[in-house]
Amino acid sequence: xxxxxxxxxxxxxxxxxxxxxxxxxxxxxxxxxxxxxxxxxxxxxxxxxxxxxxxxxxxxxxxxxxxx
Numbered sequence: 001x002x003x004x005x006x007x008x009x010x011x012x013x014x015x016x017x018x019x020x021x022x023x024x025x026x027x028x029x030x031x032x033x034x035x036x037x038x039x040x041x042x043x044x045x046x047x048x049x050x051x052x053x054x055x056x057x058x059x060x061x062x063x064x065x066x067x068x
Contacts (some may be wrong), residue, residue: 009042009043009044010040010041010042010043011041011043012039012040012041013034013037013038013039013041016033016037016041017030017033017034019060019064020033020055020060022064023059023060023063024063025053025055029053029055032053033049033050036049037049043057
């Protein structure tokens with residue numbers, strides 16, 4: 001069993017892909033990210049990759065109903 005620090009910015013790839021689906025990211029983009037992301041993702045390190053697909057943390061939070 002792997003331990004993930006709840007205070008870290010690491011999330012499972014499965015969790016991230018679920019959030020991307022929920023905010024309306026196209027399936028083709030999700031499939032590409034699925035092939036590029038490791039099983040556990042450091043959100044700070046992956047920010048540049050997400051940015052190439054036009055996905056920002058602020059936009060994701062906004063689409064989920066929160067405020068950045």
